[in-house]
Every structure is written in structure tokens, then in C-alpha cells.
Amino acid sequence: MFITGVLLLLPELVGAESPLPVTTVELEAVLVHPVREAPAEAVALNDTRLGAEINGVIAAIDVAVGDRVERGQVLARVDCTPHRIEVARARAALDAGRATLEFSELQLDNARRLSERRSISQEELDKREADARTRKAELDRLQAALDAAGYTASKCTIAAPLNAVVIERIASVGDYAVPGTQILRLLDDENVEVSAKVQEQDLDGLEAAAEVRFTGRLRDHPVRLRTVLPLLERRLRTYEVRLRFTAEPAPPGAAGRLRWRVGGGRIPADLLVQRDGGLGVFVLADGHARFQPLPEARAGHPAATGLAPTTRLIVDGRFRVEDGQAVTVD
Structure with missing residues (x-):
């Protein structure tokens, strides 16, 4: 009877396997962010x-x-001595032209009065009117000459444009x-931006990057992409990009490296495990280990993932655990 009872209980004893002890870590704490970089230089805009x-x-x-x-x-x-002389000469010519115009207009007024009394021919009146118009045009020319001489004289002093x-x-x-x-x-050391040569294949990552920094000899400077020049350098397959400093700029001429993170975080290669011919990770879910395949993962390379940052990854014990197995967290 005793042996028979033991045999009946044996299946239940075998099924009551103890949970496997494991350790876990939050996914966000172990993600690595690939960094790209390119040679760069701070350049003054002026x-x-x-x-x-x-x-x-x-x-x-x-x-x-x-x-x-x-x-x-x-x-x-x-x-400026010769140019001041030219201004004085132009002003004197203008004064003479103004006096000549006044005399011509006076003659025209007299001719109109005489014409009303028919004491002067129409031809003579027309001549006086034409003469007055000529004198007015000459006065305009002399005024323009004075303006030109004055403008030239103003260039005797050379001022800073910025x-x-x-x-x-x-x-x-x-x-x-x-x-x-x-x-x-x-x-101009106030308007400075970064010029960098970026590889063709890295351009999309730079445009999508949330944070970009210019690393000089002494410090890092946050920058923001302003434009990509639409010209591909054929030999090196690079584009020139221009970026604005978002805080204190580096001095013009400073050489450094442009650095930015590519895409989202990636799971380190040493946390990947292989099951059923594919790579993935084990996560903790309701006291059990669940295998999450990563179809794009490659051995020896960090893997992209769509898991939530708060997901708990199984670290110690990941090679011994099986999908669906009960686990206990140390």
C-alpha cells in the first residue's frame, strides 16, 4: 500500500518544480545609444x-x-581735403545755377506779360519757356552733382559695419x-555656426537626432541643425551641414567633432540569448519568464527593440531559463 501511494503522488511531486531564481534590471537602465560623429569647425558668418x-x-x-x-x-x-574742395565747387555751381534759373524765370514772366499785350511774338515766348525749362534741368543736374560730391566726401571716414x-x-x-x-x-565673433562634413549614410540620423553637440578642445557646445547643403562631395560621399549654437558659441576657427545619438536605445549584445534559432531577451511577466524575440538582432551587435523602457529584463539566469518558466527575483 505504501509503495502504491508513493507512485500515485510522484507526478504531482515532479510537476511542483521550484521557481528558478533570477535577477532583473529595468530596460531603460541598460540601453546603449550608438553615437555618430563627423569632423567639424566653428566658422564666423562674417x-x-x-x-x-x-x-x-x-x-x-x-x-x-x-x-x-x-x-x-x-x-x-x-x-578728405580734395573731396571737400569738390563739395565746395559743386555748391558754388549750384548757387550760380539757381541764380541763372531765377533770371530765366523772371524773363519768362516778362515775356508772358508782353505776349498778353501782343508786344512779343509767340516764337520769342516759346524760346523763353524753353530756356527756363533748360535752366531748371541744369539746376537739377547741379544738385545731383552736389549730392554725389557730398556722398564721396562722407566716405572719407571708414566705419565698422558690425x-x-x-x-x-x-x-x-x-x-x-x-x-x-x-x-x-x-x-564677427558673435555670429558663429558649425560647419561639418557628414557621411551620406549618417544624414538621416543627424536630422532625426534629438541632441547634437559640437565637441571642441575645451568643452562641449549644444547645437541645432540649420541646413544641409544640397551638394554631395563625390570622392568622400559627404554633405556639408551647418548648425547653430544654442548656447555660448565656440570661438571662430575652433576645430572639433560633431556628435549625435542615432535613433532609440539598443539592448547590449551580451544580454541577448538564442532560442529556437533566433535572438531575443527574457522579460519578467507575472512571475514567469517570457522570451521576446528580436527579429533584427545580430550576434555580437546591440539590438533595436520596441519594448517599453520600464520592462524588466532577466539578467542572471537568462541562459538557463525557458519560455513560460516560473521564476523568483533575488
Whole structure:
């Protein structure tokens, strides 16, 4: 009887297998984020070579290399004596032209009165009217000449077109300048952006990246993609991209690396297990181990996943556990 009772209880004893002890970790805590990078450089949007716009001897250069200048500040002066003479000459010519016009208009008024009394021919009246119109046109020309002379004289002073730093003094006091002669070089260190060369296959990832950083020699700078130039460099298969600094910019000319995370997090390769010819992970669900296949996973590579970040992954015990097996968390 005793042996018979033991035999009857044996199936129940075999089915009452103890849960397998395992350890788990939250998925979000172990995800790895692949990082892409590209060579990059901080470039100033304005690198200005300031030059003369008129002929003349450079009379003064009022700034030195390294000086910070503000927009509108006078930086250099060209000898303005000959240009002031031209202004005076144009003003005198205008005054003479105005007097001539006044005389011509007076003659026209007299001719009209005489015409009313038929003391002057129509031809003579027409001649006086034409003369007055000619004098008016001449006065307009002289006014334009005075405006031109004044504009030229205003170019005797050379002012900063923007806030910048003087980085080079090209000409010297006493040099004879002509239009286009370079005098100073200014660098705009307030408007700086990043230029980077990005591989063709990495472009989509960069455009979708939530965070991009420019890593220089001393620190990291957050940046945001502004544009992708629509020109593929054939030899290296790269595109030039431009990015704006979202905080303090790096100094112009600083070289570094552009870094960004690609897509969502990935499960580390060492947490993958193989079951039924495929790779996946074991997760904890209601006290049991459940195998979650990852169809795109490759051995030795981090795997993309659509699991929720709060999913509990089985870590210790993942190689011994089977799908559906009861487990207990240490």
C-alpha cells in the first residue's frame, strides 16, 4: 500500500518544480545609444575685409589688432581735403545755377506779360519757356552733382559695419588708397555656426537626432541643425551641414567633432540569448519568464527593440531559463 501511494503522488511531486531564481534590471537602465560623429569647425558668418571706397591718402587708422569695435565706430580716415574742395565747387555751381534759373524765370514772366499785350511774338515766348525749362534741368543736374560730391566726401571716414574684433591691419597710414584697397580685417565673433562634413549614410540620423553637440578642445557646445547643403562631395560621399549654437558659441576657427545619438536605445549584445534559432531577451511577466524575440538582432551587435523602457529584463539566469518558466527575483 505504501509503495502504491508513493507512485500515485510522484507526478504531482515532479510537476511542483521550484521557481528558478533570477535577477532583473529595468530596460531603460541598460540601453546603449550608438553615437555618430563627423569632423567639424566653428566658422564666423562674417569675416570682413574693410576697404576704402574713394581715392586718397590714408590719414589715420584709429584701432589696433585685437580691439573690439562696435557698429558705426570710425576705424580709419582718408585725407578728405580734395573731396571737400569738390563739395565746395559743386555748391558754388549750384548757387550760380539757381541764380541763372531765377533770371530765366523772371524773363519768362516778362515775356508772358508782353505776349498778353501782343508786344512779343509767340516764337520769342516759346524760346523763353524753353530756356527756363533748360535752366531748371541744369539746376537739377547741379544738385545731383552736389549730392554725389557730398556722398564721396562722407566716405572719407571708414566705419565698422558690425560688432567685431580687429584681427588684421592690412594697410598703413600714408598709403595711397583707391576704391577696393583693403585697410582692416574684422571678424564677427558673435555670429558663429558649425560647419561639418557628414557621411551620406549618417544624414538621416543627424536630422532625426534629438541632441547634437559640437565637441571642441575645451568643452562641449549644444547645437541645432540649420541646413544641409544640397551638394554631395563625390570622392568622400559627404554633405556639408551647418548648425547653430544654442548656447555660448565656440570661438571662430575652433576645430572639433560633431556628435549625435542615432535613433532609440539598443539592448547590449551580451544580454541577448538564442532560442529556437533566433535572438531575443527574457522579460519578467507575472512571475514567469517570457522570451521576446528580436527579429533584427545580430550576434555580437546591440539590438533595436520596441519594448517599453520600464520592462524588466532577466539578467542572471537568462541562459538557463525557458519560455513560460516560473521564476523568483533575488
